[in-house]
Amino acid sequence: MVMVLQANDAREWCYRGEGAVNLVLAYSGEHPDFVGKVLRVQKVPRNGSQCENGHPGLTELECLMWKEFKELVSAPTKEMAEYCFVQHVMCSLLGSKNVDAGIHIPVTREFLETVDNNVLCQRPSFRVDAAMVNPLCDSVLLISDHSLFTRGALKKDFCISVEIKPKCGFLPLSEFIASENSIKRSVTRFKMHQALKLHQGKISEISAYDPLDLFSGSSDRVHKAIKGLFKTPQNNFRVFLNGSLILGGLGGNADATSCEVGETFENALKCVIQAIDGQRTQRFLDLISKTIFSSGLLNKVLEVQKLDNADIEGAIHAYYNVISQPCAVCNKRSAEDQLSERYSSLHSISNDESMKIVRNYLIAATAKDLSMMISFRPREDGSVESPYSMVSLESTNQNFDYKAYFIDLDLKPLERMEYYYKLDQQIVGYYVQMVKSTQQLRHIE
Ligand SMILES: O=P(O)(O)O[C@@H]1[C@@H](OP(=O)(O)O)[C@H](OP(=O)(O)O)[C@H](O)[C@H](OP(=O)(O)O)[C@H]1OP(=O)(O)O
Numbered sequence: 001m002v003m004v005l006q007a008n009d010a011r012e013w014c015y016r017g018e019g020a021v022n023l024v025l026a027y028s029g030e031h032p033d034f035v036g037k038v039l040r041v042q043k044v045p046r047n048g049s050q051c052e053n054g055h056p057g058l059t060e061l062e063c064l065m066w067k068e069f070k071e072l073v074s075a076p077t078k079e080m081a082e083y084c085f086v087q088h089v090m091c092s093l094l095g096s097k098n099v100d101a102g103i104h105i106p107v108t109r110e111f112l113e114t115v116d117n118n119v120l121c122q123r124p125s126f127r128v129d130a131a132m133v134n135p136l137c138d139s140v141l142l143i144s145d146h147s148l149f150t151r152g153a154l155k156k157d158f159c160i161s162v163e164i165k166p167k168c169g170f171l172p173l174s175e176f177i178a179s180e181n182s183i184k185r186s187v188t189r190f191k192m193h194q195a196l197k198l199h200q201g202k203i204s205e206i207s208a209y210d211p212l213d214l215f216s217g218s219s220d221r222v223h224k225a226i227k228g229l230f231k232t233p234q235n236n237f238r239v240f241l242n243g244s245l246i247l248g249g250l251g252g253n254a255d256a257t258s259c260e261v262g263e264t265f266e267n268a269l270k271c272v273i274q275a276i277d278g279q280r281t282q283r284f285l286d287l288i289s290k291t292i293f294s295s296g297l298l299n300k301v302l303e304v305q306k307l308d309n310a311d312i313e314g315a316i317h318a319y320y321n322v323i324s325q326p327c328a329v330c331n332k333r334s335a336e337d338q339l340s341e342r343y344s345s346l347h348s349i350s351n352d353e354s355m356k357i358v359r360n361y362l363i364a365a366t367a368k369d370l371s372m373m374i375s376f377r378p379r380e381d382g383s384v385e386s387p388y389s390m391v392s393l394e395s396t397n398q399n400f401d402y403k404a405y406f407i408d409l410d411l412k413p414l415e416r417m418e419y420y421y422k423l424d425q426q427i428v429g430y431y432v433q434m435v436k437s438t439q440q441l442r443h444i445e
């Protein structure tokens with residue numbers, strides 16, 4: 001397909017959502033090459049210096065770190081390197097069946113500027129303030145729209161899809177966690193981060209979702225996690241009906257699901273779930289839980305997340321080895337510190353070992369930030385020849401085809417390691433402080 005998207009093509013692309021780095025547009029036109037596809041367009045921070053285009057691929061150090069992956073290292077631009085990372089690293093870890101890296105298609109600056117202008121009023125204001133479409137990109141990614149079934153779907157069929165951002169699903173065991181941070185071994189990063197986000201005004205309520213439930217491998221706990229996600233979707237849960245959002249926040253966070261929102265959602269499920277009023281939502285949450293539990297999809301994600309076995313408190317020392325700089329963390333700790341010997345041991349490992357620790361940390365960071373999209377459509381009675389897996393909802397006597405994809409498998413830059421360390425210390429520091437103050441208050445009462 002050699003086609004350059006021009007300004008007048010922009011009207012056929014409508015806002016579907018966005019994260020911190022990319023804006024996603026769904027196709028509403030009739031061109032066969034685009035039906036059932038989305039465009040993933042890079043954004044650029046508003047406070048950033050200059051918009052960049054086709055910036056060089058990986059840095060010299062990143063090339064050394066990813067040297068096993070030849071395609072990644074030889075990618076001429078950052079965009080191509082990102083693409084190779086999905087194709088060659090994440091695909092092999094998560095399984096190519098559930099990953100669609102998409103294809104790059106060329107666009108004009110006018111196309112990007114028109115898109116940016118067209119979608120402005122639909123974007124959350126905090127996202128608008130933070131970033132805009134990068135007008136200097138010369139290509140964007142064309143990916144299958146995972147909220148739709150296209151091939152073979154009958155016009156009357158509906159497609160309902162859920163998007164889940166599960167975040168980190170395990171408690172770290174690393175020996176490098178400092179004693180003052182030992183709470184990290186018993187309280188999830190997600191829970192601690194919620195406290196900080198509430199304090200910073202980024203969320204209005206603590207989430208009822210616990211990632212440990214979702215990743216537990218127990219059907220009851222998976223169900224509990226899905227109920228928690230429904231109750232407090234934030235940026236962890238969205239539901240689309242035929243590509244339109246019916247629950248959750250478009251492009252950002254959603255507040256806790258109110259009675260009104262719950263009722264509207266229950267009504268929207270009328271064409272999906274055959275149950276009496278008041279029970280459709282429960283049945284639908286059962287369907288999601290059952291699919292997640294039986295598909296085993298999250299087992300793969302957890303395995304990749306656990307490539308981070310040193311925790312950032314260990315990996316940060318390896319990072320300073322990789323960049324051949326004095327360790328800013330060790331410099332701050334006193335020599336008598338119980339852990340200083342352990343950290344010194346990290347500074348005497350080989351460069352290859354250091355690179356492996358950091359590389360695995362960054363791969364795990366991608367797996368902790370990915371989302372999963374699962375789409376369902378009814379399976380006609382007797383239609384056994386379907387390329388899709390099937391899930392049965394016994395309570396309503398319905399069968400569904402489903403497909404599942406991982407999205408947002410972006411490569412995290414090496415230079416973000418210091419930020420990861422600072423954020424980790426801020427999250428745990430705030431939580432420890434909060435626990436102490438609560439205990440003191442209880443003591444006074
Ligand atoms: O650090 P975290 O855990 O807060 O994750 C960031 C996410 O915040 P969250 O806590 O999920 O709301 C954050 O999501 P939001 O912008 O908050 O929706 C991004 O996904 C960010 O990744 P990147 O900047 O796109 O590479 C994520 O950054 P990475 O840690 O994945 O680099």
Ligand SMILES: Nc1ncnc2c1ncn2[C@@H]1O[C@H](COP(=O)(O)OP(=O)(O)OP(=O)(O)O)[C@@H](O)[C@H]1O
Nearest residue numbers: 017018019020021022024143144145146147407408
């Ligand atoms: N292939 C797809 N099909 C359907 N919807 C999609 C697809 N890819 C992305 N989306 C929608 O667009 C939103 C933003 O996409 P994405 O998560 O890739 O952005 P991002 O900026 O990389 O996110 P993050 O901030 O998590 O790094 C998603 O939350 C999802 O709702």
Ligand SMILES: [Zn+2]
Nearest residue numbers: 317327330343
């Ligand atoms: Zn150190």
